[in-house]
Amino acid sequence: MSIRIREILDGLKGTGRRPLLKYIPKITLPSDTKGLFPNAILSALPYDQKYSLVGLITEALVLGSEPITNDSPIDELAKLGVTLDEIIKAKIKKSKTTSDYIKKIEKTREELKIKLAEFNGSPEGGGPYEILQNQELKYDCVEGHPDGICGKTVMEVKTSSKLDDDINYFMLQLCSYVALGDGSYSQAILVLPLQQTVITFDARMWPKRKYFRSLLVSKAKNLILAKPAFDIGIFMTASLLVERYGIGSHTKKAPTLLQTVQGLPPNIPYQIFLGGNQNTRLSVKDADLAAAAEYLEENNIILYIHSPYLINLSSSSADNWQENYLQRLIQYGSALGAKGVVVHTGKHTSDKYEVGVKKMRTMIEAVLPYGSPGCPLLLETPAGQGTETLQDQDEFLTFVDSFGSQNIAVCVDTCHVFANGHEPLEYVKASYNHNLLRLVHFNDSSECCGSCKDRHAMVGMGQIGLEKMSAIAKFCGENSIDMLIE
Structure with missing residues (x-):
């Protein structure tokens, strides 16, 4: 029986995450931790799903290789089954918030490309990097599904308007993927499009990785044991x-x-x-x-x-x-x-x-x-x-x-x-x-x-x-x- 990383982290409310937080690498946050969502897109989506949908299209655009235009968010929404009438489409394409959003994604994508080159070398033929998605990582009873894997790099894309509040959870999630890799990944990247930046750390220089992994597995087993007894x-x-x-x-x-x-x-x-x-x-x-x-x-x-x-x-x-x-x-x-x-x-x-x-x-x-x-x-x-x-x-x-x-x-x-x-x-x-x-x-x-x-x-x-x-x-x-x- 295995348990997913997000289930573990969500099950460790309040002080339960503190032991894990002690082992994660220290990082430097961008000077501006706030980020603005593209309001024209946000307002066109169902109220109870708008943030998750924007997160999904942002991930697709950042990790994709096709040129990005003001039509791109609409195209990605269509792939998710979201259809918009022509008036709303025109409003989205015309909006300054959409243009600003696209610029942020383009800048973030370029920075991500530079970081990938530092650890993985230039892609063969000079083309785009092959970023694998929907991959499963597993160690002992813990499993996880990072947003992307490229060579020796594992990455997560996060859309957050309040990074100060969310950074600990994001880092715990990213570090968990590195730990599950059991030495397979040299670089970990937290991709933050709304802040127009990426945060990286060298996993080879994370001496407490194995301690973190052992504690993560222990937390997972405790959650499993808390379920009804096995007969x-x-x-x-x-x-x-x-x-x-x-x-x-x-x-x-x-x-x-x-x-x-x-x-x-x-x-x-x-x-x-x-x-x-x-x-x-x-x-x-x-x-x-x-x-x-x-x-x-x-x-x-x-x-x-x-x-x-x-x-x-x-x-x-x-x-x-x-x-x-x-x-x-x-x-x-x-x-x-x-x-x-x-x-x-x-x-x-x-x-x-x-x-x-x-x-x-x-x-x-x-x-x-x-x-x-x-x-x-x-x-x-x-x-x-x-x-x-x-x-x-x-x-x-x-x-x-x-x-x-x-x-x-x-x-x-x-x-x-x-x-x-x-x-x-x-x-x-x-x-x-x-x-x-x-x-x-x-x-x-x-x-x-x-x-x-x-x-x-x-x-x-x-x-x-x-x-x-x-x-x-x-x-x-x-x-x-x-x-x-x-």
């Missing part, structure tokens, strides 16, 4: 359950779709994010999609696609980027031969509940024509967190049934419905009896029934327990319902 007997029984009923899992997407499906066994359901789980970057090459679809069909691979957590079916956003993104996701899923596209119920946020449900219906109606009975939209049951809609079982099933379409079906998450106060087996049976059930997320819960907390546990070791999870597996197995563990 080898239950684990073995649960493993037999998984094998007997062909229960699959959520799996990481490889660099290409073809590589992803080639690594999966036949006749067992698996699930992937086509892009990221916390961003809406979506780029799929036609040739890769076609090759993966052919392999999937010829080898009986069962695959589901999960939409990013940022998608809110009840969004109050003035634009329709989420609808467009979901539409593209369903189209990709259909072309791939996936068995469905999973999306969470909407959150009504500041709207009245009825308004949130109405908006969710409108968005679903807009994307349903792109689905099919073979690859439907799968509405996932809520855990009851925050302003999630359709928390009542009958309301949820009636809502899905009301579309009268085979292009929409149900994904029951056993942890979610348990957290929301329901008996998972009864919910599964009710969904099946309505002829709506397509997929079960076969998750135990570390929290009690009715807690409204989405906290998964190993099968049989949570509050649902092995007996009830076994009954769910038996029912699904007897009725040919796909199950997978997240």
Whole structure:
């Protein structure tokens, strides 16, 4: 079992990070630690996602190699599924805040290029450096995913308007990646586009790296041990359950779709994010999609696609980027031969509940024509967190049934419905009896029934327990319902 760096750092609130901070290298901050976000871009984005979206496009522009223009932020937003009307596009391109933002990125990119040359030499042929993204680093029980790796350099891109407040967290994250590299990286770079600078340190001259890593691993193990106790007997029984009923899992997407499906066994359901789980970057090459679809069909691979957590079916956003993104996701899923596209119920946020449900219906109606009975939209049951809609079982099933379409079906998450106060087996049976059930997320819960907390546990070791999870597996197995563990 492993735990991600951000989960470790987020789990060490307050004084918990102090021992780690003692071991990080001393750095010099830029004279101006404040940074201004591009307001024209920011104001065009959904309120609850605007900073994360600006962070994503900033990372893409800084680490990219194409020339940057005032169209570039709009192009990057489009890759994330964010579509803007022509008036807003014109406003963004005309705005001085956009021009200033572009200048900052260009200056930061040039400085980054200089720093990379110092440690890695000039790129072959004089072209751009190859910066690898979406790479996984792992040491012992700790894993992490830095923004970029180039030769012997590991880097993180951070957009912060208050660097004084954020620098300790940023440095802990960057130092953790260096430590996981176990001597593979000579240079670490913190890229700060809003401050128009990069901060570097020579990892070879960091004498306390191994102490930092040991402490990081220790903190990780403490967090793991704080989770429900491990029982080898239950684990073995649960493993037999998984094998007997062909229960699959959520799996990481490889660099290409073809590589992803080639690594999966036949006749067992698996699930992937086509892009990221916390961003809406979506780029799929036609040739890769076609090759993966052919392999999937010829080898009986069962695959589901999960939409990013940022998608809110009840969004109050003035634009329709989420609808467009979901539409593209369903189209990709259909072309791939996936068995469905999973999306969470909407959150009504500041709207009245009825308004949130109405908006969710409108968005679903807009994307349903792109689905099919073979690859439907799968509405996932809520855990009851925050302003999630359709928390009542009958309301949820009636809502899905009301579309009268085979292009929409149900994904029951056993942890979610348990957290929301329901008996998972009864919910599964009710969904099946309505002829709506397509997929079960076969998750135990570390929290009690009715807690409204989405906290998964190993099968049989949570509050649902092995007996009830076994009954769910038996029912699904007897009725040919796909199950997978997240």
